[in-house]
Amino acid sequence: MPPLRERKEDITVLAEHFFRKFCVKYNRPLLKLPAAIVEALTCYNWPGNIRELENSIERAVLSCEGDELTPADLPGSVREAGPAPPTPGPKTMEELKKTTREIKQKAVEEVERAFVINALAAHEWKVSEAARAVGMQRTNFYRLMKRHNVNLPAKAQEEQGKELSELETK
Numbered sequence: 001m002p003p004l005r006e007r008k009e010d011i012t013v014l015a016e017h018f019f020r021k022f023c024v025k026y027n028r029p030l031l032k033l034p035a036a037i038v039e040a041l042t043c044y045n046w047p048g049n050i051r052e053l054e055n056s057i058e059r060a061v062l063s064c065e066g067d068e069l070t071p072a073d074l075p076g077s078v079r080e081a082g083p084a085p086p087t088p089g090p091k092t093m094e095e096l097k098k099t100t101r102e103i104k105q106k107a108v109e110e111v112e113r114a115f116v117i118n119a120l121a122a123h124e125w126k127v128s129e130a131a132r133a134v135g136m137q138r139t140n141f142y143r144l145m146k147r148h149n150v151n152l153p154a155k156a157q158e159e160q161g162k163e164l165s166e167l168e169t170k
Contacts (some may be wrong), residue, residue, distance in 0.1 A: 004046040004053060007104065013114045014050060017068075017121055018057035018109040019138050029067050040071050044078045116141070125152050 004010065016033050023030045037060070046052055060073040071079050090096040115134070119141075125127040131141035145151075 004049045008042055009113070011042050011046075011053065012038050013110075013117050014053055015057055017117065018054045019061065021144050022058045022061040026061055028061055028064070031068055034069055036071050037069050037074065040041050040074055040078055109148065112144060113150065116148055118142055120145075120150070120152070127152070 004014075012033075015038065019033045020030060022028070041053065041056070048055075056075050056078055059075060060069050064070075064073045090099050116130075119130040119134050120127070123133055127141060127145070128138050131138045136143070136144075
């Protein structure tokens, strides 16, 4: 799996998941992750990968003094990353069409990936339960997971393996 710095589209979904997790763990008000925080997290290069993101969110939740996170709650290295440089716009109609298609496709992929991750997280990473809850067949849900490279945590993979082997012996 590519490092987090190469999967910028995953940062928002993961950050929101960790934010909810730590708000519950530390009995903090469960608010939406502010756009300024999401932008700062997306701009950072994440050399430490997902664990560094998780630790940064936990630290921010713990250091937050009000009801809403601010960029000041983030670790200095994340705060100082700054906004991404602007991308040049298309110069021809063909470039505009191509860019528009790519943006639409990326948006759909982000929404589908978030859908899968949220469903799994809400059902303790149990694929059968998540698929049933969202109204999909398990095989189609697995296909969607594979398309968006969503892998189960190691502990959940062990449990899924046990479930599958129990089903096969019945």
